[in-house]
Amino acid sequence: MTDTAVVMNEQSNNEQTQLGQYPDCRLSIAPMLDWTDRHCRYFHRLISERTQLYTEMVTTGAIIHGKGDYLAYNEEEHPLVLQLGGSNPAELAQCAKLAAERGYDEINLNVGCPSDRVQNGRFGACLMGEADLVAQCVSAMREVVDIPVSVKTRIGIDDQDSYEFLTDFIRIVSEKGGCEDFTIHARKAWLSGLSPKENREIPPLDYPRVYQLKQDFPHLTMGINGGVKTMAEIEAHLQHMDGVMVGREAYQNPYLLAEVDQRLYGLDKPVKKRREIVEAMFPYIERELAKGTYLNHISRHMLGLFQNMPGARQWRRHISENAHKPGSGIEVLEQAMAKIPAHLDV
Structure with a gap:
């Protein structure tokens, strides 16, 4: 982490506001394939110092066997999370260790992407049906890194969409895997019949279910994702959750981030034009x-x-x-x- 990022994190930890118990994760920008590359992240960082940024999902296969540098980023991007796609605990641990050595601030495991290509690789949302495996993956990564390891998931998959199914998943991954930080996309995913785009729009949002999850697991850090478009909505969610993750709206309307540092983190500085x-x-x-x-x-x-x-x-x-x-x-x-x-x- 850069000296600037360390100072920023220390300042944020010292700030006390009514908006959430975990100040450093109040707002993040979702990992979006083909969108949140390093150029995008640099641009977003110019708008907001504090918003947590995510890489696009990077598969373990790309990092281990690919010819390019899939871990490249600009130092200015901190705080920065690497989102990994995979289901092999040893490979995920190998990639997490490489990422920590490169200076990433956090590792996030993708348990939310519903695309056929992702399913064929046995990762993404289909892993919600394999909570024990997800716990093994998280545990393997946590054993080799000192930085946080988090999970981004949905509220359910296909017909496995009961609240009991969701709580069982969170309980197993947190207790067996040691995961303390979850971001919940407030829609379930249909693993067949809907495209990734349709899976972001057709399954109905269920914010109350995610709020209830936070109430039932108060010791875990939990963020909410899905359909958030305004600063007022962000602040409303933060009355219930530790953090909010914004996706497409932050990309299509990036000036949404302009007041984040002032309104959510209490920074005394002018809003950039x-x-x-x-x-x-x-x-x-x-x-x-x-x-x-x-x-x-x-x-x-x-x-x-x-x-x-x-x-x-x-x-x-x-x-x-x-x-x-x-x-x-x-x-x-x-x-x-x-x-x-x-x-x-x-």
Whole structure:
């Protein structure tokens, strides 16, 4: 962890507010495949110092056998959680140890993704039906790392969606595996018949069930995920839960994060303007361009920054039409920002 991240965590631990017992996990951004890459995370970190960031899910096979560096990240991203996909305790332990050595702040096991590809690899939401195996996986990782190991899961799968099934899963994984930190997506998952996208929308949200789970396991740290779109909703959930995880809304409307540090963590600092955030990205973009990164690989994460503002459509269109062109640089973003009416203090 960087010195800055250590200081930030110490400050957060010292702050006492009514919003949750565990200050460092009040808000996090969900791991989203093809979305929350290192460029996205750097961008989100510029908007909020304290929000906990997650990597995309990375499989144990990719880390152990892949040719690329699947653990790469920017030091500025802390506090940062690596989400792992897998079901082999030894392989998960190997990857967790590598991640801890690389400086990750936490390891999270994916027990929530319902895609066919994930099921075929025997990980993701299908593992809810194998609580003992999940406990073994968590235990194996905890034995080799000093950083926290958490689990992200659903409230049920297929017809196994009773409250008893959910509590049995939490009890087994916490007691046998030693897991103390869970994030609960407040929808069940259908392992067949629905696409991953449909599984994020069709199964109904059941927030009261997750609230009850926290009441029945008060000694565990628990966050809630699913359908959260506004700061008011985040604050309402925090009356019941230790943390809130926001997914698509934080990606499509990233300025949602602008007031997080002030409202949830009590930081005494001005809220950043949108233009200020764009300009703060320029040094990072120039460094990445010098390494051979294409502008659109970074700028695509910034498209929603001016959502619901005058000129937002023109901002998105100019970037989408020009950032992919060879040689494109920060001038594309400067030109796109010029589409936002100059009199707006954004």
